[in-house]
Amino acid sequence: MTQQVATGRELTMSRAMVEAIAHEMRENEEVFYMGEDVADYGGIFDSTQDLLEEFGHDRIMDVPISETAYIGAAVGAAQAGMRPIAELMFVDFFGVCMDQIYNQMAKNTYMSGGAVNVPMVLTTAVGGGYNDAGQHSQTLYGTFAHLPGMKVVVPSNAYDAKGLMHAAIRDDDPVVYMFHKRLMGIGWMPAPEGPKTEVPEEAYTIPFGDAAVRREGTDATVVTLGLHVHRALEAAEGLADDGIEAEVIDLRTLVPFDTETVVESVKKTGRLVVVDEDYRSFGLSGEVVARVAEHALDDLESVQRLAIPDVPIPYARPLEDAINPQTADIAEAVRTVTK
């Protein structure tokens, strides 16, 4: 379970994320932030809100729409010893700059035999559920986690958003920090109940590789992340009324991956439901099932996967709702594995 200290101070996920960035920038002059609309606008998804006022344009840098150049520049600055944070406005835009991400940022440490390292954070907005169609709604969790050399973190609430950001900036490796738009608490995109949590004022880190058991249960294990943590918890509450107790695991970090927490849970429940907002095939959901199969095949009685069914994300509401796992879909999947 996450150690959540009662502070009486609730923050949205965006405020918590920004608080960590501001703290690190005060402590370390080598930390700076580059991205499109991050200065005067404060980040389209509030990821840098109010940072300009404190740190100015030299450290909160609006950049041209030239992702290859500025993300690559972050790689270079990181290799020079600085601690840049670069923001890719939507993860869907990775297509215009992927070489700098996966051939340079992710591989330079290894390919230099450890002679250089790339202590940067790549922040990016992910996810759908608001009808923004196929070029602005993806999570691409599996794409980034698949390619070696990047640590990948996905906070689902404000407490984790802050702790994971502190850890990401301090990490000596490149960290991809994927924040779900729906969870940020943006004025024009209301968040569900859940991501706004109590957050301590002081700095703290959440170690990478520790999944969080959000709800304990004995009948089935639901492994998920990001927005779908909240949908899974809602489904679990409904199931509890019918006497089905689902355990809900929030992965929090994909690289490194907390195999142990997942496997131990499945050993207890015997049933696995993986809920992912990324494409179904060759991705995260298959990876979770494979790890469970490798480590707990004898305990595994039944498996279901919920994910985007290998179609681009459609625009119209009935179409998007059909392909993005809903709370009712999760409940039904748990009922199926517990039959």
Added chain:
Amino acid sequence: MFLGKGEPGNAMVSVNTREEMYEAMVTARHYEERLQEEYLEGKQPAFDISAGPIPGELHLAAGHEAAAAGVCAHLRPEDTVTATHRPHHVAIAKGVDLERMTAEIFGRRTGLCKGKGGHMHLFDPDVNFACSGIIAQGSPPAVGAALAAKKRGTTDVAVSYLGEGAISQGGFLESLNLASVHDLPVVFVVEDNDWAISMPKARVTDVESGAQRAKGFDMPGVRVDYDDAVAVYEAARDAIERARAGNGPSLVEVQVHRRMGHFMGDAEGYRPTEDIERAKRLDSIERLAEDLRSEGVTDDELAEITDRAHQRVEAAIEWAKDQPEPDPDEAFDDVFVTPPRAQVVPDGGGDRGIVDAVDVPPGSDDDIGGEDR
């Protein structure tokens, strides 16, 4: 050589052509204003981007109309246009089916893309129009359409629209070079509205005119410094004539004005009030109306054009809202022209999305390449 309604080689732009541009422009302006109203339904008092009859992002082009009308007046249906995430005015000027475009924006089954694309992703092959939500990524396909025209020996041209924020993007710069080195019939049209969301031009480029980008690629580059449809028409005529004659690409930058936010819901807190007011004051539609009046066109005649445009917009919106929403199962159609033969998508707990395997040997009479569902 086809030059729209303008006379070849004649520097004068006929009143008739100006009236047609005026109609395209007032249609586009009214369209955006009406979409704004429809979009805000269900989003008040608390703004929720996912609520209402038009969900998702909506980027409206009020203030950009001259760049669309002045260029597209030279185009014929066979010519290709790729537009940006702010595409409606260009689509209207290019002759995209207004009813089906509107149905798409409302997410309806009879929309241009069956509800799959939405307002940033409109495709109308009948008039060779497409757009993309990714900055500058319409440029390479426009170069491709021009390449096809050249290979096939037609006189078709391609036009790639982009914003001034896109002129520092690799996809655009690489396209300029490819088009230039192969002398392809493509015209790059930069709509400079001074703002890349919140980033003013001076903070993201050191060149005052995006037309300067042309220099490094050895192609003509001109800038129309004020959004006057007639001036745009004349600049575009040179560029499109050059392309049709097989003399290669050009770049035209047009100063336009963003009268609404970057997207609906953008409070524009970063933008000085005087800049917003200036954009409203510098109205290319009013400028063209004045121009037409000076040519002897009466206010009644202008009102008649405006009424006709408004009625067309109202009819399209009314028709669109009357159209059925897509069935959820349609989400699985159109991933491929020829779907994988035995595609099984287990239901994952729901009763939707089941695609049964169909065991038909490839090449058999029953293998019609249709959806295996």
